[in-house]
Amino acid sequence: MKFTEEHEWLRVEDDLVVVGITEHAAEQLGDLVFVELPEEGRVVVKDEEVVVIESVKAASDIMAPVDGEIVETNDALIDNPSLVNEDATGNGWFFKMKLEDLSVMDDMMDEDAYLKFIS
Amino acid sequence: MTELRKTALHGKHVELGARMVPFAGYEMPVQYPMGVMKEHLHCRAAAGLFDVSHMGQVTLRPRSGDVADAARALERLVPVDVLGLKEGRQRYAMFTDDGGGILDDLMVANRGDHLLLVVNAGCKEADIAHLRAHLTDDCEIEELTDRALIALQGPAAEDALAGLVPQVRAMRFMDVITADTLFGPLWISRSGYTGEDGFEVSVPNAGAVGLTESLLAMDGVEPIGLGARDSLRLEAGLCLYGSDIDRTTTPIEAGLGWAIQKVRRTDGDRAGGFPGADTILEQMQTGAPRTRVGLSPDGRAPMRAGTPLFRDEDQADPIGTITSGAFGPSIERPMSMGYVTPDLAEPGTTLFAEVRGKRLPLKVVDLPFRSATFKR
Structure with a gap:
């Protein structure tokens, strides 16, 4: 799994990249009450706002961590945003992306580096 | 700092x-x-x-020894019936300013030989200065730290x-x-x-x-x-001072007219006599230019304080603003309160809120969102 400084995680599954937010981020945000997901098929560029989340405290934007196409979204979050708090790196994923070149992830933080980053 | x-x-x-x-x-x-x-x-x-x-606890002790004198003095600053508040009872009140705006909301208790006020943390210094400026001749005013x-x-x-x-x-x-x-x-x-x-x-x-x-x-x-x-x-549909009520809102606009007992209203035995009485009592009879309402977003997105409200999807000028908004864990849906013009205050009215550049529908609803369970 790879990590960004925006507290997103990326995991390669069947040539696609699954994206979510880290447990640390979910804990800091507090209980999520609303998630607005992008349309499937949308082509996005790195740092474009793709997901809106609202916690009990405030609204935040989730950015695309890399360039690519959104091919699938986790619609279960619409009715049950708390999945993100319960299982941030599992059932709480946000979307899957198709990338032209997976090697763009090579420079991202691994788990050790991310844990150092947040400590 | x-x-x-x-x-x-x-x-x-x-x-x-x-x-x-x-x-x-x-x-x-x-x-x-x-x-x-x-x-x-x-x-x-x-x-x-x-x-x-963090809230302020303030005692008003009558210099005369008669708590009724403290009550009469406090009535110069609040539009509620303090004199009629019996020993061992508490009542909601608000300090008003000369324009009829709300300086703070508070609780007043009659504790026999004195009145106990509980005021908001963010207002307490100003409240105490206000009390000292107006009631010192009649009361000893003490903040209980x-x-x-x-x-x-x-x-x-x-x-x-x-x-x-x-x-x-x-x-x-x-x-x-x-x-x-x-x-x-x-x-x-x-x-x-x-x-x-x-x-x-x-x-x-x-x-x-x-x-x-x-x-x-x-x-x-x-x-x-x-x-x-x-x-x-x-x-519970309760106002937060600094969000839902402040110096720009009158008790009538805020829907707090119930807290002004008959005796302080026009034709009451002790009508008026508090700051902003002209404005507040006139609004009570003829209506206020805007009114606080409950708002229920159609979707799941919470609509928070500061969100502008519109009559329809295209209207350029807002007809009001959301003053509080959050997700309601017990009602399992988002909820907001805000001010709208009186013609749009009827429960069931559909309005639009501008959230992240989009006009999203919401309905005016009765307050509270969830009924109180007080032991009356």
Whole structure:
């Protein structure tokens, strides 16, 4: 799994990249009450706002961590945003992306580096 | 930057694992490890303990020795019937300014030989200066910095507090008593700001930790932070000073006309005589230019304070603004309050809020979002 400084995680599954937010981020945000997901098929560029989340405290934007196409979204979050708090790196994923070149992830933080980053 | 103040329970909050945040000049617990959502639901299902010691506790002692003189004096600053407030009873009030705006909202209790006011943390210095400027001839005004204030709210609150102070079972909503305990003399009111039955307990600072530990040891009592306090009061349709009410809103616009008893209204025996009476009493008879309403978003997206409201999807100028908004854990949907023009205040009216550049529909609804469970 790879990590960004925006507290997103990326995991390669069947040539696609699954994206979510880290447990640390979910804990800091507090209980999520609303998630607005992008349309499937949308082509996005790195740092474009793709997901809106609202916690009990405030609204935040989730950015695309890399360039690519959104091919699938986790619609279960619409009715049950708390999945993100319960299982941030599992059932709480946000979307899957198709990338032209997976090697763009090579420079991202691994788990050790991310844990150092947040400590 | 001035250092944040700490309540007598600060160390206890830290020990309980609270996340502490600056609030009205104090470092206060916004949530405990349970989290805002579960804390909210717990308070409605069992009992929640809140540290509200940042609020101001102020006594007005009549120089004459007759509490009626303190009541008459206070009536010069608030539009409510203080003189008619019986010993051992409490009432909601607000300080108004000359334009009819609200300087603060507060609770007033008649404690026999004096009045006890509980005012908002963010306003207390201004409130006390206001009281000193206008009431010094009639009252001795003292801020009690040697007392903490704990709210115990929810259906299990009575059983929990009665374990320490059995006489609270006989109290009704807005009753006030004094009880001598090993934590010192407790000043207890059957009130709160969550829409739940419950109590607010003023305790000497020296006894605050002991009282808190004893209450937390009772069945069903958990500590609750400011985060859940906000969603609880909003579900109950209660105003937050600085958000839903302030100097730009009159009690009538805010829908708080019920707090102005008949005796202070036009044709009452003690009509007017408070700051802004002309404006407030006229609005009471002829209507206000805007009114506070409950708002229920159609979708799941919370619509928060500051969000502009529109008559339709295309209208250029807003007809109002949201002043509070959050997700309601008990009603399981988002909820907001805000001000709209009177023609759009009818429950069922569809309006539009502009959220992230999009006009999203919401409906005007009756307040509260969730009915109160007071023991009347």
